[in-house]
Each structure stands twice: as C-alpha cells, then as structure tokens.
Amino acid sequence: MQQSRRRFITTIAAGSTAIAATPISSMARTLVQASGPVKRKGIRWRNWSGSQDCLPSERLAPKTIAELQQRVADAKGTVRAVGAGHSFTALVPTDDTILSLGRISGVADHSSETTQATIYAGTRIADLGQPLEDIGQALINQPDIDEQTLGGCLATATHGTGAGLGCMSSYVTGLELVTADGSTLWCDTEQNPETFIAAKVSLGSLGLVTKVRMQNQSSYKLRRESWVAPMREVLEQAETLAESSRNFEFYYIPFSGMCMADKHQLTDEEIFTTAREDTNEAVMTLKTVRDWLGWSPRLRQYALQSAMEDIEKEVVVESSWRNYASERNVRFNEMEYHLPREAGLAAFEELRRTIEENNLNVFFPIEVRFVKGDDIWLSPFYQQDSVSIAVHRYFEEDYQPLFKALEPIMRKHGGRPHWGKLNTLHRQDLTGLYPRWQDFLEVRRELDPKGKFLNPYLKKLIG
Incomplete structure (x- = not known):
C-alpha cells in the first residue's frame, strides 16, 4: 500500500503542469475538405491542443533562407510562421500562407570568447542542448516543454523559472528578419536598435525571424x-x-x-x-x-x-x-x-x-x-x-x-x-498594460505597412 501511494504521488508531482504530446505534424497532416460555398482541398493545420485550426491555401517549408525570402516576396495575402503549435491563442490561423522554418535549423556560428551562438530560428529547443554542449555552451535558462522552436519561443516571450533569470527573449543579442518585401534585416543594439527591441517579442508581426544570436553560458x-x-x-x-x-x-x-x-x-x-x-x-x-x-x-x-x-x-x-x-x-x-x-x-x-x-x-x-x-x-x-x-x-x-x-x-x-496562452484581452486592455505599445506599433507599420504578417487575430490586436 505504501509503495503504491509513493508511486501515485510521485507521478502526480512530476507531471503536474502539463505535458506535451505527439509532434504537431502527425496531428495536422491530413487531407481535408473545407466547408463553405467554395469547397477546396488542402492540408489542415491544428495546434497541439486542437483548439486552433485553419485550412491555408499554401503550407510551405523552405530549405534555405534565400528560398524563404522568395516565398515571402511572392506570397499573396497573409503570411504566418508556424513552429511546434504549442500556442493556444490564434497566432497562426490564416486562409492564405503558413510557413515553417523547421528545415532551416541548427547552430550556424558561435564564439568561444563571448559565449554566444547564432542559431537558426526554426531549431527546436530539444535539438539545441547537445550541439551547444559540444561547443562548450548552454542556454542560460529554458522552458520545461522543449518541443517549441526558438523563433516561436521568442515571439511569445516564452520563459522558464528563476527569480534572477529573464524570459528567453532577454538573452537575444541580435537577430535577422525577413521583411515583407523578402529582404533581410539584421538587428542588434547598434544596427536598427528600435527594430531590435521590438522584434525580440513581436508575435511574428514584424517579419520572419530567421537567425538569432543568443547570449549563452558555459556548459553546466x-x-x-x-x-x-x-x-x-x-x-x-x-x-x-x-x-x-x-x-x-x-x-x-x-x-x-x-x-x-x-x-x-x-x-x-x-x-x-x-x-x-x-x-x-x-x-x-x-x-x-x-x-x-x-x-x-x-x-x-x-x-x-x-x-x-x-x-x-x-x-x-x-x-x-x-x-x-x-x-x-x-x-x-x-x-x-x-x-x-x-x-x-x-x-x-x-x-x-x-x-x-x-x-x-x-x-x-x-x-x-x-x-x-x-x-x-x-x-x-x-x-x-x-x-x-x-x-x-x-x-x-x-x-x-x-x-x-x-x-x-x-x-x-x-x-x-x-x-x-488563452485570454480575453483586447487592444484597449493591452495599451494600458504596455507603456511602449505605440512605439511597437510605429515600428510595425514601418516594416509591414500593408499588414502581410497580420492574420485576423493580430489585425484586431495590433493591426
């Protein structure tokens, strides 16, 4: 009896938050037929929990940044990046183009002197630990669900825990964006500093983050x-x-x-x-x-x-x-x-x-x-x-x-x-919570004046 109690509560405690599941690809890659006056076939996308879904006209997964640039430049309508589907809000759904960076992943470069690494944004957190350890580095902190892509983590200010440790975006020292016209823009504290501070948490509304320079620490x-x-x-x-x-x-x-x-x-x-x-x-x-x-x-x-x-x-x-x-x-x-x-x-x-x-x-x-x-x-x-x-x-x-x-x-x-994560807040609620809200909107309008990266949810929120 004592042993069964021990097993019961140990499993309860260890699994207490949550629990991420099958890869999103296995849930989403099923041909379906859309309802409505005009029926069309496509590959329906669903998030991990199944609470968000859509039937985009295109689902793309470029192999290179150059191909990604061309796809963004040529895209008609809305373009939304998709990672692991671990967000519960409607950040991804669109009838137009969903674009995955999952084939552009890995550690691109690193510096032993600064303990920094430049990482492709399509990299899953789960796939970063060993490559970073091989070069003597480690993320300063990370969430306990490691299925997310690095780009997805930064877009939503994903975090771990630690009173002296910030969210993952706080350790970004530079990043590259593919903007609405397909061009690339490098941002850090010296080059395009206002875009940089906006892009570190942007909900994917400024462009597609392709590379991220992270401040790490020695393996520990x-x-x-x-x-x-x-x-x-x-x-x-x-x-x-x-x-x-x-x-x-x-x-x-x-x-x-x-x-x-x-x-x-x-x-x-x-x-x-x-x-x-x-x-x-x-x-x-x-x-x-x-x-x-x-x-x-x-x-x-x-x-x-x-x-x-x-x-x-x-x-x-x-x-x-x-x-x-x-x-x-x-x-x-x-x-x-x-x-x-x-x-x-x-x-x-x-x-x-x-x-x-x-x-x-x-x-x-x-x-x-x-x-x-x-x-x-x-x-x-x-x-x-x-x-x-x-x-x-x-x-x-x-x-x-x-x-x-x-x-x-x-x-x-x-x-x-x-x-x-799910909430019912609207634009008017958020403007009061974020002192630099208008500054962010100005950067967003300058980078994407036609709203290529805004789906219906984001149009209501920040469009």
Whole structure:
C-alpha cells in the first residue's frame, strides 16, 4: 500500500503542469475538405491542443533562407510562421500562407570568447542542448516543454523559472528578419536598435525571424530536487526559496492542500538520479480521482493527502538541458498570467480559494513560477519582476467556464497574459498594460505597412 501511494504521488508531482504530446505534424497532416460555398482541398493545420485550426491555401517549408525570402516576396495575402503549435491563442490561423522554418535549423556560428551562438530560428529547443554542449555552451535558462522552436519561443516571450533569470527573449543579442518585401534585416543594439527591441517579442508581426544570436553560458550541470509539502509550508518558504535557488517553482494539486516543489542549483556532482516515474500517468490519475470523488471535496482531499504523505524526495543531477526538460503527453488548454511579484502569491491564494470554494471542475495542478523583469517593449515582464501563474484544462473539456472564473482575479492583481496562452484581452486592455505599445506599433507599420504578417487575430490586436 505504501509503495503504491509513493508511486501515485510521485507521478502526480512530476507531471503536474502539463505535458506535451505527439509532434504537431502527425496531428495536422491530413487531407481535408473545407466547408463553405467554395469547397477546396488542402492540408489542415491544428495546434497541439486542437483548439486552433485553419485550412491555408499554401503550407510551405523552405530549405534555405534565400528560398524563404522568395516565398515571402511572392506570397499573396497573409503570411504566418508556424513552429511546434504549442500556442493556444490564434497566432497562426490564416486562409492564405503558413510557413515553417523547421528545415532551416541548427547552430550556424558561435564564439568561444563571448559565449554566444547564432542559431537558426526554426531549431527546436530539444535539438539545441547537445550541439551547444559540444561547443562548450548552454542556454542560460529554458522552458520545461522543449518541443517549441526558438523563433516561436521568442515571439511569445516564452520563459522558464528563476527569480534572477529573464524570459528567453532577454538573452537575444541580435537577430535577422525577413521583411515583407523578402529582404533581410539584421538587428542588434547598434544596427536598427528600435527594430531590435521590438522584434525580440513581436508575435511574428514584424517579419520572419530567421537567425538569432543568443547570449549563452558555459556548459553546466544542475541538481534538481523535487519534494511534496503542505501548501502552507511551501507558501511560507516560497520567497526565500526563490531567492536562494537558481530555479524554483511549485505546483499546487487542487483540493489536496499539498504542493510539489522543485528547485535547481548549479553543481559539479557526478550525474545521478533517484527513481523517476511516468509523468503522464500522473495527470490521468488526478483525472480519475476527480471523476470518482469530485462530488465530495473533503473525500477528494483526504484521498490525495493520504497518498502524498509518505512520498520521498526525488533528486536528479544532469546536464542543464536534460534537467529542464519534461516529457509531456497529456494535452490541455492553458491560461497563464504574469503578475507583479509582490502580488503573485496573494493572487494564487485567491485563485485556489475560488476553485475549491466553488468546487470548480479542475484536476490539473496550478503552476507558479518566478521570472526576472526586462526592457523589451512587448514582453509581459517589461519593467516587472513577476510571478507567473498557469492554469490548465484537459483538452477534451470546455476550458471557458474555468478560465472565465479565474481570469478576473489575474487581471485584478495587475497581470499581463502570456502571449501564447488563452485570454480575453483586447487592444484597449493591452495599451494600458504596455507603456511602449505605440512605439511597437510605429515600428510595425514601418516594416509591414500593408499588414502581410497580420492574420485576423493580430489585425484586431495590433493591426
């Protein structure tokens, strides 16, 4: 019995956020027929969760930047770049042209003196760790889902966790854009500096980012420790743990009163790991508990707490890129807001109470991370050290009632939404959240006056 409890909660804890699945290509590459007055055949695109889709007239995957330039120059209508499909907002859908940079990938150049590397934007984060390690470098930080392309990560200000670490865009020192007429434009702090600061987080609305010069650090190992503790204990220690750890985050299991905490520290230890369980089983186990005991929050809490009481700490020492990444296979839709750090834990408490006092139908853990502020115009972390809070909904279930109940709390506490995660904000809401909003729009209009890179969603947002 004790062993089954240990296995149960270890899998719950390790898999708590989420869980990315089959490659998008296997979901999307099916010939379909569009509905409407004029029927046409094509290859339907869907995002990872299935919440966004479209039937573009063209789906292109150039082999070279020169071919990409020609494709952009010749394209009629809207052009949208597509990566791994891990965004939940409608950033990609268009009836016109979807363009993948997946065949233009890898490390193009590097410098041992500056510890920088120039990387093609179509490179998956999962495919960067070993090549960078081979040249003695590593990303300074990265998200735990590593299926995204580098370009997609930068477009939406994707982040990991670490109170002293910024989002991935904050480590960009230069980038190349293919603009609306097919020409290339290099941007950094000396060449086209205003375009550079706008393009580091741009939602793909300025052009197609083809190459990115990243500030990295020398290869390093991390010691990751994961443990279960009562929620009150974790909340009391959260600020201290965030300051004393290189990376720290925690996940609250709804209706349990318990958290899974996770911290990383730099180490020179030999590679080592304790037993590691199947993270995907864990989330489905949480779903089963919800399905069986959701009618009684008290019984649900008793069952979860009983299972979690005797869980042992998990320790993994590995190369940084191996320790960040998690294999995730259970699909979901997600809402995430970035709140001023001083408001983050209070917002989490209000979210938790709202879920549990109203017995909201949720089983995915609530994820809480810490992110350093930056100076990027459209970064949700602009001039704001943040606590990021993410809530998830199983992909087969309607996410709208849950998100509708929780989003006002995020907004009340001053949150800015993750650009790739579901939210209901409109242009007028965002102009008040981003002091340099108009500066970004001016750069965008100058680079793309005819709106070649704006799909219907972006036309409403920034067009």
